[in-house]
Structure formats: C-alpha cells, structure tokens
Amino acid sequence: MTDAAPAPERDLGRMLAGLEPQLRPGTYVFARADTLPPGLRPVVTVAEDEGLTVVCTRDEAETAGLRHGFAAAWITLLVHSALDAVGLTGAVSAALAEAGLACNVVAGYHHDHLFVPTGQGERAVEVLHALSAGAAGSAG
Template identity: 80%
Template sequence: MAVPERDVERMLAGLEPFLRPGTYVFARADVPPAGVVPAVTVAEDEGLTVVCTREEAEAAGLDYGFAAAWITLRVHSALDAVGLTAAVSAALAEAGLACNVVAGYHHDHLFVPAGEGERAAELLRRLSGGGARPG
C-alpha cells in the first residue's frame, strides 16, 4: 500500500482531480432511507446529514439544500497533512466557488456548486500543474 503524502507541494502536484458524474445533494434524515446509498454521512447534534445523488434524494422524498458536483482528489494525502485543504479552498474561493471538503481515508472529496464542477476541476488541474499555492 502506498504511503500517504504529507508534503504540500507534492500533494498539490499530484492532485489529479476527478469529476464524478451526477449531482449530489446534502439532505437531512434520521437514517438513510431505503434506496439511498450515501456517499457521505455526518452525524451532527441536529441529526444525520446524508450526501447522495439528487435522484436518490428525490425518490426517497428527502428535502435537500445544497446541490453539488463531486470532485475526488486522487492524491493519497495523509489525514494529518498540513496545507492541502487550505491551498485548494483558497484557489476555489479566489474564483468565487464555494467548496465543502470531506476527507476520506485515502482521498479528499470536494463538493462544489452543481454546474461548476468542470470549472472547479480545471482550476484544480491548473493548481496541480503549477505545483504552487495560490496567492
């Protein structure tokens, strides 16, 4: 198994952003309903946040707010690495793009406004190609 990367410059150089197909939504549920396969769940004091496809949410009758495009950063970043989230968030914020970041065991996952996935992925490819932090 590959060792997770901790060096911010190498993480940025190896971002390899992958735009997943579809639209994902953030919904609230007591438990994920039948037919909903969450991409992400977050247990909060106020209830369970479920991130799933818009189609699944609508079929299950879930109310949702934020509709997003899902980008996976294929670099295997260490969970205790410093600087990757800040650099990526700064680049997207500079372009006026909201971003919700979820860290998985192997990769970071970005949820940007639906319809902005291609633009966000291109910005991240440029950030990766330069290997330098924005600023």
C-alpha cells in the same frame, strides 16, 4: 489487517502537484434525515446533534423523500493525502475561493472529496489543474 496501498503523502508541494482531480458524473445533494432511509447509498454521512446529514445523488434523495439543499458536483482528488497532512484543504479551498467557487471538503481515508455548486465542476477542475501545474512547476 494491513493496508497494501502506498504510504499517504504529507508533503504539501507533492500533494498539490499530484492532485489529479476527477469530476464524477451526476448531481449530489446535501440532505437531512433522522435515520438512513432503506436503500439509500450515501457517499457521505455525518452524524450531527440535529440529525443525520447525507450526501447522495439528487435522484436518490428525491426517491427517498428527503428534502435537500445544496446541489453539487463531486470531485475526487486522486492524490493519496495523509489525514494529518497540513495545508492541502487550505490551498485547494483558497484556489477555488479566488475563482469565486464555493466548496465543501470531505476527507476520506484515501482521498479528499470536494463538492462544488452544480454546473461549476468543470471550472473547478480547471482551477485545480492550474494549482497542480503551478506546484509541479515550482518543484522542478
């Protein structure tokens, strides 16, 4: 099977200029489970030695009886970055850190996903738009 999508971007300047951050609705939480509860639709899972980390909506975690920690807003960077691209995570993390925003980054096949503290999603998107505009301006 082939992927009909355009080739992923590897150039840092073009990735930053094309970030297109999209704030998704809802509150997402990081929770731990021994196994995936039936009916739970996590947006991220990570198998660790200590158990399964799931990221899902707070409502789903509470319905499943999962204890959860970090509550977050979910931002998707619509730029199709290559999984082996260099610098995107560092540049995005540095910009958010400079603005005083914590960030957990998860790379998907097509896009990078950021989880920032709940209530800080709009501010994070503003920071990312500024980063993107600066990269676009320096490219021209």
